[in-house]
Amino acid sequence: MPSRSDMGTRRFGRVNWLGLYTLASREVQRFLAVWTQTLLAPLVTAGLFMVIFSIAIGPRRGDVMGVPFTHFIAPGILMMTVIQNAFANTSSSIVISKVQGNIVDTLMPPLSAGEMVLGYMAGAVGRGVLVALAVASGLAVFLGLLPVYPLWALIFATLGAAFLGGLGIIAGIFANKFDQMAAITNFIVTPLAFLSGTFYSVQALPPGLYEATHLNPIFYLIDGFRYGMIGVSDSSPWLGLAVALLSTLAVGLVALGMFRRGYRLKA
Template sequence: MSETSFPMPRAVGAVNWVGFQTLVRKEVRRFLKVWVQTIAAPVVTTLLFYAVFALALGGVVRTVGGVPYMEFLAPGLIMMAITQNAFANASSSMLVSKVQGNIVDVLMPPLSATELTLAYVLGGLIRGLLVGVVTWAAIALVVPLPVLHPGYILFHAVAAATLLALLGLIGGIWADKFDHMAAVTNFVVTPLAFLSGTFYSIESVPPTFHFLAHLNPFFYFIDGFRYGFIGLTDGTLGTGILVMLGANLVLGFAAWRMIAKGYKLKA
C-alpha cells in the first residue's frame, strides 16, 4: 500500500519568517524594478539643488560656523533625499496596493500586524538609505565630506528613514486616492523638509523661525546627521535623539494599531 502524500500546511511559529522575508523582498523588488524613477531620479534632483546653490553663491566663499557652505549644505540635502524617499516608498506601495486591490494578497496570508508594519517600513528604509548612499557618493566626487562621527550618521539616517516610512505607511493606509497622498506630500512633508535648516543655520534666522524650527522633527534629523559629518550642531543633539526615538515609538504603535484593526484596509 503506497502512501499518498498531501502537501501539509506549514507550521507557523511565533514569527512567520518566510512570510516576512517574502514581503520585504517584494517591497525591495518593487522599487528596484523602476530604479530610474526611484533611485536615479531623486539623486539627480538632489544634485541639481546642490548645483543651483553652488551657482547662486557665485564663487563667493561663504562659511557657516566656520565650515564652507557647500560642506554645510551637503548633509542636509542627503538627509532630505533619504526621508522623502522613505516616505514615498511606504506610502505609494500601500496606496497602490489598495487602489489596485492587490492588498488582499498581503492581508490574507498568515502575517501578523507587526510583521506587516515592519516589512513595509523596511522597504522604505532600504530605499531611503540606498538613495542616500548614492547621493553621498555623487556629492563626494565634487566636495569631499569628512566623517567625524559615523555612529551619529548611521543612527540619524536609520531613525529618520524609519520615522518617515512609518508616516508614509500611515498616510498610505489613510488616503483613499492619489490626490490625498499628493496633498500630504505637497503641504506637509515637503515644507517640513525644506524649512528645517537644510539651507541655513537655524542660529541665523529670526526668533519666530528659530522657535518653529524646533517644533519640526526634520530639524533634529538634519542637525544630528550634519553633526555626524562635519561636527557642527545647533546644539540640541540629546533632545533630537529623544524626539526621534519617541516619535518612532508613537508612530510605530499607531501604524501597528491601524493594521491590526484593519482601519481602511479590511471592509
C-alpha cells in the first residue's frame, strides 16, 4: 500500500494535474470570495469611463475610423479593465503571501515552477474573462454593442489576461512591500495601458509617438480586441496575435525562471 507521501506526489504523466488544479482553483476562489471588489467594481469603473467620455467628448468627436466614438472607445475601456484586473490578481496574491509569510504554503507542495506559473496565470485568466463578460454584457445592454468577430475578441481577452497575469507574477515576486507593488502599477502598468490606443486611434499620433506605441505589446492586445468587437483596427489582427503570443510566452518564461531560482521567494 502506497504511503501518504507517495500519494501526495503522484502524477499523471509529467504534470501534477491535481496540484495544478488546486492552485488554480485557490486563485479563482480567492477573487470570487470578494466579487464585489474584483468583478462588480471593474464593471462600475468601466461604466463611469464610458459615461464621462460620452458626455465630455462624444457629442463633438464624431466618428472614428467610420464608427461612433463611444463604440470605438468601448472595446479599449473593456480591455484596459481586463488587463488591470488580471495583473492585480497575480501580483496581489503573491505579494500578500510574501508579506504574511505564507508563500511557503505554495512553494512546499510538489509543484514544479511551470505548474505554479500556470496555476497563477489560470486565476488571472479566469478573473479577466469574467470581467470581460460582465463589461461586455453592459455594453450590449446600454450601447447595443455586440462582437463582430466573437472568436477574435475571446482570443485577445484571454491572451491579454494571460500576459498581464504573467507580468503580475514577475512584479509580485520582485516586490517585497505593498508600496513597491503600487509603484510598479502606477508607473509602469497604468501608463502602458492608457498610452496604447485605449481612447484614440494611433493614426492621429505624431511620428515619434506613433512608432513608440507600436513597441507597446498592450497596444496590440487592445487593437486586436477592438477588431473582434467592432471590426476595425489600426494594425493587422494577425500581427497583434503574434505579438500577444510572443509577449505572453516571454513573461511566462521569465516568471518560470524566477520560481526555479526562488528569486525573492526563499529566505
